[in-house]
Amino acid sequence: MPEAERIERLTFESAQVWPQAAETRRGEVALVTAQNLSREYGKVAALKRASLSIFPGDSIALLGTSGSGKSTLLHLLGGLDQPTGGELSWPALGDSADLRPSKVAFVFQAQSLMPPLTALENVALPLLLLGANPEAAKQQAAAVLDTLELSAIAGQLPEELSGGQAQRVAVARALIAKPQLILADEPTGQLDSATAQHLMDVLLAALSPQTALVMATHDETVARRLNTVWRMKDGVLEEHP
Numbered sequence: 642m643p644e645a646e647r648i649e650r651l652t653f654e655s656a657q658v659w660p661q662a663a664e665t666r667r668g669e670v671a672l673v674t675a676q677n678l679s680r681e682y683g684k685v686a687a688l689k690r691a692s693l694s695i696f697p698g699d700s701i702a703l704l705g706t707s708g709s710g711k712s713t714l715l716h717l718l719g720g721l722d723q724p725t726g727g728e729l730s731w732p733a734l735g736d737s738a739d740l741r742p743s744k745v746a747f748v749f750q751a752q753s754l755m756p757p758l759t760a761l762e763n764v765a766l767p768l769l770l771l772g773a774n775p776e777a778a779k780q781q782a783a784a785v786l787d788t789l790e791l792s793a794i795a796g797q798l799p800e801e802l803s804g805g806q807a808q809r810v811a812v813a814r815a816l817i818a819k820p821q822l823i824l825a826d827e828p829t830g831q832l833d834s835a836t837a838q839h840l841m842d843v844l845l846a847a848l849s850p851q852t853a854l855v856m857a858t859h860d861e862t863v864a865r866r867l868n869t870v871w872r873m874k875d876g877v878l879e880e881h882p
């Protein structure tokens with residue numbers, strides 16, 4: 642194999658197991674890239690010098706114990722929080738002021754739906770925030786709920802839903818504006834294992850090849866459903882063994 646091709650292959654393969662801070666990979670532009678990214682809360686170093694890039698099609702499990710810095714990293718990657726050190730940019734997405742909800746969407750652990758709104762209205766919300774016509778937004782929300790086999794509960798309020806149904810509605814809300822980057826913070830954390838696996842089925846089936854998913858989890862079984870595992874320990878993004 643020619644030397645140049647060998648080096649390119651080695652570079653590509655290492656990018657599969659170890660988060661690189663390169664802005665491009667095989668001609669693709671990174672959705673988000675970070676170099677020595679740090680976040681301190683007073684004396685607590687929640688994230689220590691993380692360098693990484695995330696590309697379209699990546700599905701990454703962020704595995705680590707409680708307090709290891711997973712939520713801190715997700716919030717920074719989504720522009721919900723500001724780093725105290727390092728560089729962070731969204732080469733394929735543009736300005737951090739302009740990230741949500743059509744470019745980046747979050748799925749949180751639990752109870753993130755708006756209580757006075759029905760499931761359908763919750764799912765339509767990102768489109769309304771983007772200025773869509775309300776009727777068109779509701780029609781699109783109904784279509785997404787249908788895809789996730791949730792049409793029967795479209796008119797119900799969050800308090801009337803099971804934990805698994807509520808999380809699937811949260812996934813529908815994250816997907817509706819066709820974001821390129823989905824950041825999920827332990828979306829299966831409060832679900833039993835069968836319901837958690839069903840949520841993963843739904844989420845993975847709904848991803849397009851242009852979309853990247855980063856999911857924080859404690860659960861190795863959930864992590865194994867994704868292509869890559871990144872481990873965090875005491876604020877450090879560690880190499881996967």
Ligand SMILES: Nc1ncnc2c1ncn2[C@@H]1O[C@H](COP(=O)(O)OP(=O)(O)OP(=O)(O)O)[C@@H](O)[C@H]1O
Pocket residue numbers: 682685686687705706707708709710711712713714
């Ligand atoms: N707003 C905050 N103020 C002060 N300390 C914080 C804040 N947010 C997080 N921390 C601290 O930063 C560290 C990392 O927290 P983080 O929530 O990122 O961990 P995590 O891996 O997501 O944990 P969990 O799995 O329990 O959600 C912890 O020591 C936490 O106490």
